[in-house]
Amino acid sequence: MELNEYLYFLRRAFDGMISALEELGDELANTAPPPAGANSPFAVAYHCTGVADYWIGHIIAGRSVDRDRASEFTAVGTVTDLKSTVDPLFDRLRDDLREVDAQAAPRNVPPASFEGPDRPLSCAGVQLHVLEELAQHHGQVQITRDVLLNGNVR
Template identity: 55%
Template sequence: MISKDDYLYFAGRALDGMTGIVAGLGDELANTRPPLPGANTPYALLTHCLGVVEFWSGALVAGRTVERDRDAEFRASGPVGPLVARASDVRDRLVEDVRDAEPEAALQARPPASFQGPDRELNRGAALLHVFEELAQHHGQMEIMRDALLARS
């Protein structure tokens, strides 16, 4: 089974990769939709991923109260600096949540169906795997978005 340190290594790589892409694109390009059907902006995608981590790890695993507007995450825009700082804070809390997690324990709450998570009952370990799933898939997506934006500019 994967260790907590290994989980944090790979989840951190994906989150840091996305944060680096947004920072590297800067305010203008990070808030630009690439020329791909249905694409979000890199800024919005990172905002969504931070919402995923905060809700699934913070609320469902650690038991914190987390207010989340999933739909608004995809409309988010703004300067890159505060988003990068938020990503650092979220990453730090993820480390704490994973280190304190009891993987076999039941979730602290039931995720809303509208959040489009896995369609079966999860324990805390599985919720953390869902966090990794989201971070990994969106990191790859953001690499393509970055390449498309840079090729166009």
């Protein structure tokens, strides 16, 4: 897997989420749509920073990552906050992946309590899992944006 091409697709997902948050503005970006228990678009996008940092930084590269997955879903902030998180994240991801052998086993195994593939993965498999997560959450943020902009809020 070519590094720059892979990071391009991750960045497209983040840029799409950020664009949707910009359309919403900070207040709506932090509003959860119906039904009860749904997450705000900001929280979903913020969760994606945790996904990428943890799965690539910790699982693949072995870097220490202090992650509180549950709190990602209740995170609040501004689009500016998210942008200031994403840019340095990409610097770390590039460093984490620079020398990775795609077919090698990752340095760490995720805890069973984290949702993810139910089988051992190569580094390439972990990268695909991150892309899968970001792509699906990008779509979720876009749909949530549409719901919120059409006045379908609690």
